[in-house]
Each structure stands twice: as structure tokens, then as C-alpha cells.
Amino acid sequence: MGRAFVYVIVGGGVAAGYAAHEFFKRGVSHGELCIVSEEPVAPYERPALSKGYLLPEAPARLPSFHCCVGTNEERLAPKWYQENGIELILGTRVKSADVRRKTLVTATGETISYKYLIVATGARALKLEEFGVNALDAPNVCYLRDLADADRLVEVMQSCSGGDAVVIGGGYIGMECAASLVINKLNVTMVFPEAHCMPRLFTSKIASYYEEFYKSKGVKFIKGTVLTSFDFNFDGKVTAVNLRDGSKLPADMVVIGIGIRPNTSLFEGQLTMEKGGIKVNSKMQSSNTSVYAIGDVAAFPVKTVGETRRLEHVDSARKSARHAVAAIMEPESPAEFDYLPFFYSRVFTFSWQFYGDNAGEVVHFGDFSGTTFGAYWINNGHLVGSFLEGGTKEQYEALAQATRLKPRIENLDELEREGLGFAMSVNKKHPSSKDVGGSSIIVEKPVYVWHATAGVVIAASVAAFAYWYGRRRRRW
Numbered sequence: 058m059g060r061a062f063v064y065v066i067v068g069g070g071v072a073a074g075y076a077a078h079e080f081f082k083r084g085v086s087h088g089e090l091c092i093v094s095e096e097p098v099a100p101y102e103r104p105a106l107s108k109g110y111l112l113p114e115a116p117a118r119l120p121s122f123h124c125c126v127g128t129n130e131e132r133l134a135p136k137w138y139q140e141n142g143i144e145l146i147l148g149t150r151v152k153s154a155d156v157r158r159k160t161l162v163t164a165t166g167e168t169i170s171y172k173y174l175i176v177a178t179g180a181r182a183l184k185l186e187e188f189g190v191n192a193l194d195a196p197n198v199c200y201l202r203d204l205a206d207a208d209r210l211v212e213v214m215q216s217c218s219g220g221d222a223v224v225i226g227g228g229y230i231g232m233e234c235a236a237s238l239v240i241n242k243l244n245v246t247m248v249f250p251e252a253h254c255m256p257r258l259f260t261s262k263i264a265s266y267y268e269e270f271y272k273s274k275g276v277k278f279i280k281g282t283v284l285t286s287f288d289f290n291f292d293g294k295v296t297a298v299n300l301r302d303g304s305k306l307p308a309d310m311v312v313i314g315i316g317i318r319p320n321t322s323l324f325e326g327q328l329t330m331e332k333g334g335i336k337v338n339s340k341m342q343s344s345n346t347s348v349y350a351i352g353d354v355a356a357f358p359v360k361t362v363g364e365t366r367r368l369e370h371v372d373s374a375r376k377s378a379r380h381a382v383a384a385i386m387e388p389e390s391p392a393e394f395d396y397l398p399f400f401y402s403r404v405f406t407f408s409w410q411f412y413g414d415n416a417g418e419v420v421h422f423g424d425f426s427g428t429t430f431g432a433y434w435i436n437n438g439h440l441v442g443s444f445l446e447g448g449t450k451e452q453y454e455a456l457a458q459a460t461r462l463k464p465r466i467e468n469l470d471e472l473e474r475e476g477l478g479f480a481m482s483v484n485k486k487h488p489s490s491k492d493v494g495g496s497s498i499i500v501e502k503p504v505y506v507w508h509a510t511a512g513v514v515i516a517a518s519v520a521a522f523a524y525w526y527g528r529r530r531r532r533w
């Protein structure tokens with residue numbers, strides 16, 4: 058049993074969705090393209106799972122966040138694939154690949170052959186067992202990587218409202234889940250071994266701003282220690298979390314966010330690997346010329362930092378996907394993937410964006426007691442990275458543009474004094490299109506109606522409160 062396609066994408070996440078859209082825009086013919094995905098649903102915007110999906114009221118649900126709504130483009134519901142002659146083979150794991158013969162074999166035993174293969178298998182959440190801690194499949198221990206995980210998390214969260222949640226890990230999954238747990242009225246304790254949250258990106262000053270806010274919402278932080286074991290009840294549920302420092306935390310549920318590992322196993326020994334992923338060139342082409350890799354699984358040359366990196370961010374998944382398709386369908390096109398790393402997160406009412414590389418010395422700027430502040434990273438005398446909380450569209454664009462241009466920085470004190478004004482003035486001197494040198498800067502707009510609605514509701518509530526408070530004060 059077998060089928061043949063010109064283009065096959067293995068994996069059906071963010072990168073696959075954007076690749077399919079790019080194939081469509083470039084006129085792929087009906088029957089030429091196929092996506093094989095282990096997940097039972099068409100490609101969707103994965104970041105929604107830790108944001109809108111976990112809201113207690115009016116949560117985001119499919120089909121509202123299928124790709125490519127994250128960049129305010131068409132929403133590709135299953136019907137779209139059907140209408141455009143793109144074969145979606147869902148709920149089907151590819152269990153082996155032979156790049157020499159250009160074939161894949163699925164878990165159902167079907168052989169799928171291709172002329173070009175795009176690997177978009179993403180990554181999987183690291184499990185506690187890989188660190189020697191056994192959760193014994195406890196029903197109240199949750200991870201968050203795919204829709205099934207998110208459904209489980211929602212179910213467990215709703216079943217223990219008012220109870221105790223322990224979040225293991227202080228990265229973005231941990232921080233975003235902790236915020237959602239608070240919003241869902243759980244008492245949250247975060248545990249991580251580092252000195253502060255988001256240690257791979259945040260400085261201690263930036264981290265302490267967010268941590269203080271989390272504390273004001275009742276979140277407790279236990280740092281510098283790790284989970285060693287669980288206590289279970291007779292139903293196999295976790296009842297407490299034991300830490301290396303000897304403490305025991307009561308737990309009605311546990312969320313684990315301790316990192317991810319790229320899904321490369323299909324290609325180990327067949328393709329060159331680097332940085333834990335599939336090594337590709339600036340056209341996203343692997344060591345086998347018929348195989349391309351995109352998204353979290355790809356290690357590609359990041360020109361702005363001068364080295365090969367594997368990024369785990371949605372923007373990189375979207376853009377690497379589009380770039381690979383362009384390179385396949387227009388092989389003579391000289392364009393290299395000249396990508397400016399970009400990462401964002403939204404928690405509570407916060408929203409930050411980061412561009413470039415967080416290497417070298419840091420200069421903080423802005424009002425850390427207010428709502429807009431940021432940081433620049435200066436390496437070898439040049440601006441290489443920037444971070445901003447609470448910016449406007451123009452400010453984020455300016456920051457991205459300044460980071461891409463890597464201006465020389467003579468005086469760090471002056472840079473601190475100028476703050477955001479520095480990026481704005483660089484931007485004024487070098488006005489650019491939104492496409493900043495090959496990496497279009499898509500300022501992330503709220504994907505879900507709830508973001509916009511919540512903004513309006515919050516603004517209206519603040520105004521109403523201010524009005525009411527003002528009147529009360531006047532009466533006093």
C-alpha cells in the first residue's frame with residue numbers, strides 16, 4: 058500500500074501550517090502536497106495553548122486558532138486543505154523514514170514517497186522520568202505541548218479550583234501556566250533550580266519585576282532546588298511534591314515545564330545533526346538535498362549572531378517554513394534566510410518582545426516601577442539584543458530595526474539615559490519597511506478576540522473604577 062507526492066511535510070504543527078500556506082501562495086497543484094501529522098487536528102497556533110486556551114471564561118478553541126491567524130492571515134481550517142487539494146493525513150505517526158529511497162512509513166503501515174521532504178516534527182516536552190523522577194502516570198501531573206495536553210490540563214485545573222498547584226520549571230511554559238492557574242483560582246507555587254525565572258533570557262532585574270507581580274497575585278517562588286519525588290494517594294494521584302531541600306509541598310495538581318527535546322529520531326544516522334536538531338543551510342536544506350527541516354527541529358545559520366542555532370520560537374517556525382518552501386519552489390532564488398531571532402510572551406496583562414541575542418553587557422532602561430521598560434545587550438561594542446515590556450507597535454518595530462542594524466555603542470551610560478529613544482532615533486535615521494532586512498517584523502497582535510476584548514474590558518473597568526473612586530474622593 059502506498060502513495061506518492063511531490064512534496065511531503067512530516068509533522069503538522071505551526072511550521073507545517075505556514076509551509077502549506079506558502080505552497081498554496083506559490084501555486085502548488087492539487088494532489089502534489091501532503092502533510093502527515095501525529096496530531097488529530099489541522100495545524101494550529103501552538104502558543105494559544107498556554108494563553109487563550111486556559112482561560113476560565115470564553116477560552117480559545119479550535120477552529121479559531123488554526124494557522125495562520127497568528128500573523129493575521131487566512132485561517133486554514135481542514136476545509137481549506139481539502140479545497141486546495143492538499144492531503145492532510147492526521148492522527149498518523151510516521152514511524153520510519155528512508156531518505157535514500159525517499160520514503161516514509163506510517164504507523165498504519167502505509168508507505169509514502171516524495172520528491173521533496175520537509176521535516177517539521179517540532180519537539181516534545183521533556184518528561185520527569187528522564188531526570189529519574191517517576192510520576193507513575195499520575196492523572197494530576199500535566200505537561201503542555203499539544204492539544205491533548207492542554208485538554209487534560211484544563212480538565213485537571215477545573216477539577217481542583219481553590220486547591221494547590223505546583224509548577225515545576227521557571228521558563229515560559231512555567232510562567233504562562235502559573236499565570237493561567239492563578240486566573241483559574243488555584244494557589245500556585247513555582248519551583249525551579251535557578252536564581253530567577255526565565256533564566257535563559259531575563260536578567261535578574263527584569264525577572265524580579267515579573268516575580269514581584271506574580272507574588273502580588275499570590276504565587277510563591279521556591280528557587281535553587283528541584284523536585285525529587287512525589288507522594289501518591291490510593292488512586293495514584295499526586296498529593297505532595299518533595300523537594301531536594303527537604304521541603305514537602307501539598308499538591309492537588311502539578312504542571313511540568315522543564316524544557317523540550319527536538320523530534321529528530323526518524324533521521325538520526327541519516328542526516329547531519331547539530332545543536333540537537335537537523336542541521337540545515339541558509340535555504341533550510343539538510344545534508345540530503347531532497348530533505349528540508351523547519352521550525353523547532355531545525356538548526357540553521359543565524360547570520361545576525363554568526364552561528365548555527367536551533368530556535369524554539371513560533372516566529373522562527375513560521376518564517377523558516379515560508380523560506381524553505383520558497384527555496385524549494387524557486388531553487389534559483391538567491392535569498393538566504395537572514396533571520397533576526399524574535400520571541401514574545403504574554404502573561405496577565407503583560408506583553409514583552411525580545412529581538413536578537415542576549416549576549417554581552419546589559420543596559421536596562423525605562424521605568425521599572427511602571428509599565429514600560431526594557432534592556433539592550435551590547436557585545437563587542439555593538440547592540441546585539443533588545444527587550445521591551447509594554448511597548449507600542451512603533452516602538453517594537455524600532456527596537457527590531459535597531460537590533461538588526463547592530464549600531465556601535467560608544468557609551469553605555471548614555472545608552473541608558475536615552476533608553477527607548479535610542480532605538481527610535483536609529484530607526485528615524487534608517488527608516489525601513491517593516492521587513493527589516495529579510496526578517497519581516499510582525500508585531501504580534503492579539504490573536505484572539507479575548508485579548509482585544511479583555512483589553513477593552515480592563516480599560517473600561519479601570520476608567521469606571523477611576524471615575525467611581527474620583528467621585529468617592531470628591532465626596533470625602
Ligand SMILES: Cc1cc2nc3c(=O)[nH]c(=O)nc-3n(C[C@H](O)[C@H](O)[C@H](O)COP(=O)(O)OP(=O)(O)OC[C@H]3O[C@@H](n4cnc5c(N)ncnc54)[C@H](O)[C@@H]3O)c2cc1C
Nearest residue numbers: 068070071072095103104151178179352353369370371374
Ligand atoms: C504551550 C506553548 C506555548 C508557546 N508559546 C510561545 C510564545 O508565546 N512565543 C513563542 O515565540 N513561542 C511559543 N511557543 C513555541 C512555539 O509554539 C514553537 O516554537 C512552534 O510550535 C514550533 O513549530 P514546529 O512546527 O516546529 O513544531 P510543533 O508546532 O511542535 O509541531 C510539530 C508537529 O509534528 C508532529 N510530529 C512529531 N513527530 C511526528 C511523527 N513522527 N509523525 C507525524 N507527526 C509528528 C507533532 O505531533 C506536531 O503536530 C509555545 C509552545 C508551546 C508548547
